[in-house]
Structures are given as structure tokens and as C-alpha cells.
Amino acid sequence: MTYCVGLLLKQGLVFASDTRTNAGVDQVAISPKMHVFEVKDDRVIVLMTAGNLAITQAVIAHLKAAIESNVAETKHLNNVNSLFEAASLVGAELRAVFERDAEYLKNHNIDFSASILLGGQIKGERPRLFNVYAAGNFIETCAETPYFQIGETKYGKPIIDRVVKYDTDMMDAVKCLLISFDSTIRSNVSVAAPIDLLRYKVDTLHADSYQRITENDAYYLQIRQGWADGLKSVFSSLPNPDWC
């Protein structure tokens, strides 16, 4: 499993993803799900992937190969004119992998499961955030619902719903995401630290604040402990029913 969240805030974008991958319970490994494409002062495009690792790795490999091919007429993430076009490109790569692999996967009763969050900013556009489905179609966030989650989304959703709005301070949002990851990691062994975290500030066109947060990171430990203690104390402070 996987847990990835992308937030679109007034101050910019925040991306967070776990790093655990598993095929059954006896094949658990670390595999980063965050991929950053950057042309400094022109664009930052961040992809986070969930689902079948062979599918999403194939998509990322094709996206990188298109950039490296250096053929003038080839559309790739470093030369598309908009984030919408970038999302279309990712959708097209998913469809290409589907064409190639889906029938074979079906022979082994394996679903074609994949979803990809794509966000960032291209010069001349505002920051944008998309959720690309396995079918290659996609949706975009709006100010009213300024986030997307993929993977194991449910355990960590309530705290995001309670806290994050479009105009939430970016550091408050980071704190909220770490609590959301903690709730998910506690409830699902297939999601685990380290957590890849990237903050992107509007119009910087530079991805300079990437961090990998391990389970022993001092701030993450402080938040986890503080949240656990705080919940217990709120719970105790609420009255029991007076029914007999």
C-alpha cells in the first residue's frame, strides 16, 4: 500500500508520500513514490504514485525517457505549456502501459491499479494539482476542496478535513499532514516512514525544500507524542453519559 497527499494552498503546494512498498506481507521494501521534475525558474512538476508498482514505475520511466530522448517535437514534462497538458501526458502514459500490460495482468487476476497525483507550477500559470486515474482521465483540485489523497486514504482523512483550508498556513498544513501520516501508519502496516515531504512556495519555480522525515526525526516524534497525549487528555475531559 501507499499513502500520498497533495495540498493546494494559497501559499503554495505541499506534497507528502510514504516510502513503503509491499507485495504480500513477505516482500516489504522501501520505494520512494515522489518524483520531482524541475527546470529551474521555469517549472516544478511533482508526481506521487500509488497502486501497482510495475505500472507506476513504467509510467515514470517513460516520462523520463521522453525528456532524455531530446527529440525536438516530442512532448514531455519539461516542455509542455501547462499543468493540464502535463496531466494529459501522464494519462497517456498510463493508457500506453494499459495497452501493453493489462491483458497479461488479467491472465494472472491482477487489476490494473494505479493513481498518480501531479502538481506544481509552470511559468505563466498559477500552481495546480491533479489526480490522474488508472484510466488516464483526471480531475483538478479547487479552493473548496484543496487536497487529494491516494492509496490508503481513510485513516488520515478526518484530520485533514478538520484542519486544511485553501488559506491555511503552509506550516500548519505540514503539521496536519504529519498527524495524518501518523494516524495512517498506526492503523496500516503497509504504510510506513520515512516520509518524503516537499513544500513548494508560489512563483518560486524551484523545488528547494524537499525533506525525508524518518520515524526518529525529532519534530515528527514531538508531534506524534503531543498528538497522542492531547487526544487522551481531550477524551478524558469529555463527560461520560449519565445514563444508568
Place this chain on the structure above:
Amino acid sequence: MTYCVGLLLKQGLVFASDTRTNAGVDQVAISPKMHVFEVKDDRVIVLMTAGNLAITQAVIAHLKAAIESNVAETKHLNNVNSLFEAASLVGAELRAVFERDAEYLKNHNIDFSASILLGGQIKGERPRLFNVYAAGNFIETCAETPYFQIGETKYGKPIIDRVVKYDTDMMDAVKCLLISFDSTIRSNVSVAAPIDLLRYKVDTLHADSYQRITENDAYYLQIRQGWADGLKSVFSSLPNPDWC
């Protein structure tokens, strides 16, 4: 969807279920999922159901018909000798419905989905709690994991994991369940109040504390508001990261 939780505590059992049923978004109705079978001073058996409503209603109807048939040699919930036997009976009814309906459901691409929590006490036994799967097999709780959830389980699981132990006070557990339901109802429109709640105290062999909690219930309102305010205050009290 549905959300049901059963707790096995040192002091007894707590059962809670929502009452919303839906077939798509345009057919939403109230349908209780809690069914109580009682022979005063001899047994209390509580069933809570999730999944395809036609399947679970058929199972409940067959279980009731067996009791009403009043044929001496018929095994039914009012004459089985143990909760294990009761769970077997429920499993057998699920299998009978499967035999009758599954092929027809398949013709309409409908999964045979059903799960049933069964708990209570039969004189001579301790209180027990089982989770019966669609296949008719089942598992029992233990002191180390003293609860089962069925239906839309994930949003409301973290708070139960943090609070409920086998020796948790029953009223603390009730408070925890109402918070768990609130988290679920906020995140999933297919789960909704009123909540059916039944507390069963060890060795009473009588189900006398059933309650239906509406969304305007004074205590439920107090808990929801107190929890929301408390979470916000804990969140604010935690420091933001000092990264620049």
C-alpha cells in the same frame, strides 16, 4: 454503506450500529442493522449486519422463522447451547442464501457481500463476540483485540485503537464509540445517525439498555462539539516545524 462496532469488555458487551442504507445515491433510507434475540434470564444474542441488504434481511428472516416454526428438533438462536453454535447457525443461513441467490446476483455483476457481528451471552457461558463472514466462516474476539467493526470501518478505527482495551470502563467505551461514529459520519455520507446502541452487562441475561441516539441527542451533540473543539485546541497547541 453501514458502520457497526461490537466491543467485548470485562464489564460486558457494547453494540452500536448506524441506520442508513443506500442503493446508489438516490435511494437512501433508514434500515436498522441491529437485531436482538432474547430469552430473559437465559440468553441475549445481538446481531448487527453489513453488506447487501437483501442478503442480510434474508438471513435475519430465516433465523426468526426457525424460532417461530416451533418445531422441537429445529436448531435456532433461542435453543442453541453456545454462542459458537449460534455463529455456526448464522454462517449456515448465509451459505443457504448464497446457494439460492449468488448465481443470480452474478448475472447482474453484484457481489455476494455480507458480514454479521454476533455477540451476547448464553447462560453457563461467558459473553462472547463473533464476526461471521459472507462465506459463513467466522472468528471470535479475544482480550487482546476486544472489538470487531464491519462496514465503513476505517475512519472510526484510530480512536478505538487508542482508547479501548478489554478492561476499559463501559461508559468510557460508549463515549469512544460515539466519537468513532462521529468521525465516520463526517467522512462518509452513506453512514448516518440515528445510532442504535445496546449495552449488555455480564451475567444479566437481559437486554434492557437499548437506546436510539438521534443526531440531536443532547449527549451526542456535547461529545461531538467537545471532541471537535478539543482536537482544534490540541492541534493549535502543538508547535509548527522550525524549518525555514
